[in-house]
Amino acid sequence: MYRLKATFIKEYKLLSVDKTGITILFIMPVFLVFVMTLIQQQAYKSMSQSGVPVLLVNRDRDSLGTAVERGFSNFPVAQLTVDHGERFPNEDAIKKEIIKGKYTVALYIPANATKILEQNVEGIMGKMFNKDLAVAATSSKVEIGIIIDPTANKSMVIAVSGRLKQYLADVKTNVLFNIMGNKIAGMMHVEIKGGMPQEDIFSYKENYAFRDNRSSYQPDAVQHNIPAWAIFSIFFIVLPLGGGIINERSEGLFIRMRTLPGSYLSLLSGKLLAYFFIALIQFMLVILLGVYLLPLVGLPVLNIGPHLLPLILLTVVLAMAAVGYGLFIGTLFDTPQQSAVFGGISVLIMSALGGIWVPMNIMPEVMQKISSCSPLNWALRGYYELFIKGGDWQAIQGEVIKLLVFFFVCLAVSYRLFKHKTSSN
Amino acid sequence: MEGKACIKVRELSKQYKGSNYLAVNKLSFEISEGEIFGLLGPNGAGKSTFLSMLSGLIKPTSGEVEIFDHKLTTDTEPLKKIIGVVPQDIALYPTLTGRDNLLFIGRMYGLDGKELKDRVDNYLTRFGFDKNSKNAVKTYSGGMKRRINLIGGVLHNPKILLLDEPTVGMDVQTRASTMEFLNEINETTRMTIIYTSHDMEQANTFCDRIGIIDRGQILKMGTPDGLLASEDCKDLEALFLKLTGRKIRD
Numbered sequence: 001m002y003r004l005k006a007t008f009i010k011e012y013k014l015l016s017v018d019k020t021g022i023t024i025l026f027i028m029p030v031f032l033v034f035v036m037t038l039i040q041q042q043a044y045k046s047m048s049q050s051g052v053p054v055l056l057v058n059r060d061r062d063s064l065g066t067a068v069e070r071g072f073s074n075f076p077v078a079q080l081t082v083d084h085g086e087r088f089p090n091e092d093a094i095k096k097e098i099i100k101g102k103y104t105v106a107l108y109i110p111a112n113a114t115k116i117l118e119q120n121v122e123g124i125m126g127k128m129f130n131k132d133l134a135v136a137a138t139s140s141k142v143e144i145g146i147i148i149d150p151t152a153n154k155s156m157v158i159a160v161s162g163r164l165k166q167y168l169a170d171v172k173t174n175v176l177f178n179i180m181g182n183k184i185a186g187m188m189h190v191e192i193k194g195g196m197p198q199e200d201i202f203s204y205k206e207n208y209a210f211r212d213n214r215s216s217y218q219p220d221a222v223q224h225n226i227p228a229w230a231i232f233s234i235f236f237i238v239l240p241l242g243g244g245i246i247n248e249r250s251e252g253l254f255i256r257m258r259t260l261p262g263s264y265l266s267l268l269s270g271k272l273l274a275y276f277f278i279a280l281i282q283f284m285l286v287i288l289l290g291v292y293l294l295p296l297v298g299l300p301v302l303n304i305g306p307h308l309l310p311l312i313l314l315t316v317v318l319a320m321a322a323v324g325y326g327l328f329i330g331t332l333f334d335t336p337q338q339s340a341v342f343g344g345i346s347v348l349i350m351s352a353l354g355g356i357w358v359p360m361n362i363m364p365e366v367m368q369k370i371s372s373c374s375p376l377n378w379a380l381r382g383y384y385e386l387f388i389k390g391g392d393w394q395a396i397q398g399e400v401i402k403l404l405v406f407f408f409v410c411l412a413v414s415y416r417l418f419k420h421k422t423s424s425n
Numbered sequence: 426m427e428g429k430a431c432i433k434v435r436e437l438s439k440q441y442k443g444s445n446y447l448a449v450n451k452l453s454f455e456i457s458e459g460e461i462f463g464l465l466g467p468n469g470a471g472k473s474t475f476l477s478m479l480s481g482l483i484k485p486t487s488g489e490v491e492i493f494d495h496k497l498t499t500d501t502e503p504l505k506k507i508i509g510v511v512p513q514d515i516a517l518y519p520t521l522t523g524r525d526n527l528l529f530i531g532r533m534y535g536l537d538g539k540e541l542k543d544r545v546d547n548y549l550t551r552f553g554f555d556k557n558s559k560n561a562v563k564t565y566s567g568g569m570k571r572r573i574n575l576i577g578g579v580l581h582n583p584k585i586l587l588l589d590e591p592t593v594g595m596d597v598q599t600r601a602s603t604m605e606f607l608n609e610i611n612e613t614t615r616m617t618i619i620y621t622s623h624d625m626e627q628a629n630t631f632c633d634r635i636g637i638i639d640r641g642q643i644l645k646m647g648t649p650d651g652l653l654a655s656e657d658c659k660d661l662e663a664l665f666l667k668l669t670g671r672k673i674r675d
Binding site: 002003005006010013018253257258 | 480506530
């Protein structure tokens with residue numbers, strides 16, 4: 001125990017004399033989380049609120065063109081510019097405008113699109129009731145052009161084209177019902193009053209699968225980003241920790257250390273404890289950022305959920321896992337340069353695999369399987385359980401155990417590695 | 426040799442992995458309690474390897490060392506508590522003060538509180554650190570660092586002190602003061618001292634007994650006067666060159 005105390009006091013003094021270093025250790029993770037959350041929130045906003053520039057060239061001027069025009073004018077993702085063929089008479093002219101970067105997506109509805117659509121629907125009806133009419137009416141299709149900036153965000157393009165398909169389907173259904181209604185009315189010798197009723201016969205209600213009974217709460221980018229980037233920055237502690245261990249080992253200091261009573265791990269115990277506390281403080285600062293600072297710049301308040309003890313427990317094992325990995329890196333390599341490159345890049349890879357950069361569910365299946373081996377992923381799942389899904393201790397115990405096992409494996413491997421290194425001379 | 430043997434070296438050998446020769450080759454001798462034993466030899470003779478084995482840094486390939494009847498290979502940890510080591514390289518944290526470095530070393534030996542602080546302050550005063558004990562070690566001169574390095578080895582009052590070229594880089598005054606301190610501590614506490622150096626004159630006056638080592642083997646061992654008489658040499662340097670040759674070693 002006295003070795004832990006001795007090495008901890010020593011490490012505390014080493015850190016406290018390096019004021020720039022300690023400031024960087026605390027400020028940079030907070031800054032990283034702040035910037036990343038702000039960027040991702042803005043990216044989300046720019047798509048959902050300010051919209052992407054969409055050009056609609058409507059040469060139809062009939063019900064199909066009007067329906068699409070009306071629909072897109074209320075679509076928040078699109079910042080719509082409408083042209084009826086005066087400025088952009090054909091697709092080539094539109095392409096030139098897209099290349100210039102003025103629009104991200106353009107929709108081109110050709111002239112007489114509604115008429116052709118009606119003829120086609122007549123044809124479909126004819127197929128159902130009269131073979132001769134079918135042959136005459138299904139000669140051409142309505143071809144709606146979608147011209148896309150190749151650098152455009154794929155999900156945004158999917159949103160725009162999805163919306164277009166929805167309106168086209170609506171118009172087609174309308175036309176189909178109108179023609180069918182007229183035919184049935186003719187057969188039954190009755191008169192149709194007005195067009196097809198426009199009421200929605202479906203309603204949609206989003207329900208989040210929370211573990212608790214919260215109802216008004218809606219997850220947002222802050223809830224996703226804060227834990228993700230906090231985990232990422234805490235794991236970056238491997239760089240100063242690994243480098244510090246290597247420096248100590250290589251600078252002759254460790255020769256004296258090794259002549260002192262105690263095992264490898266006990267000689268480093270205070271250093272590990274000091275960095276463990278640094279990781280905890282880093283996380284606490286990030287949480288404070290989410291709760292108090294981000295709302296000041298217009299972002300939602302971070303909701304840390306109602307279960308404080310499981311949150312503390314998860315954070316403790318996360319800090320232990322990060323410190324354990326730092327010890328492993330510091331033991332495995334012999335120069336700070338080696339440890340910095342390997343440590344930094346391995347944390348980046350583990351974070352990418354862990355779902356910090358992109359959600360796991362959009363990764364290929366193989367990567368998803370690998371992803372579940374990343375300690376950052378275990379931590380992230382745990383925080384999502386507590387912050388978003390309303391989970392408690394039971395919901396995170398699997399992740400806590402995995403992080404704990406990771407820590408002990410790092411200790412054991414480092415110990416064996418050090419034994420091997422020192423016995424090899 | 427006076428007194429009871431506290432260190433018994435038996436057929437001690439060390440061969441580093443990948444090396445074709447023995448760095449230490451079947452050394453067998455004893456060192457008495459309270460004795461100052463000097464190990465002299467050219468570069469690569471095996472002095473530091475021997476001290477490294479004695480301080481528990483590396484394990485012998487074969488043989489054994491008994492220290493106060495405890496086997497070094499099996500009782501390394503308890504023996505570390507009674508051995509003080511002053512490494513050849515400065516083994517201090519450069520950004521910490523000299524005092525903080527010593528407090529850390531003391532705590533690692535289980536010292537604490539007032540006892541530790543008093544010991545550290547006494548040594549700092551004894552070695553002339555009244556004014557600058559609270560400055561960072563990186564601001565010290567080479568001699569000052571060596572003095573702190575030395576205090577770090579004796580702070581816990583070890584029974585055995587291993588000194589690996591302790592006065593390298595010290596000016597004449599500091600060197601004289603250091604040797605005076607070591608003599609004093611040896612006389613007052615009967616601390617056994619094993620010392621390596623390239624300073625023959627210093628070894629001659631400081632050591633009770635000297636072993637001249639080369640290629641891992643002790644070539645001659647005895648009191649300085651006895652060795653000079655037996656080999657008919659006027660001083661230790663002449664004896665050293667006679668035994669180890671004039672070829673430059675790496």
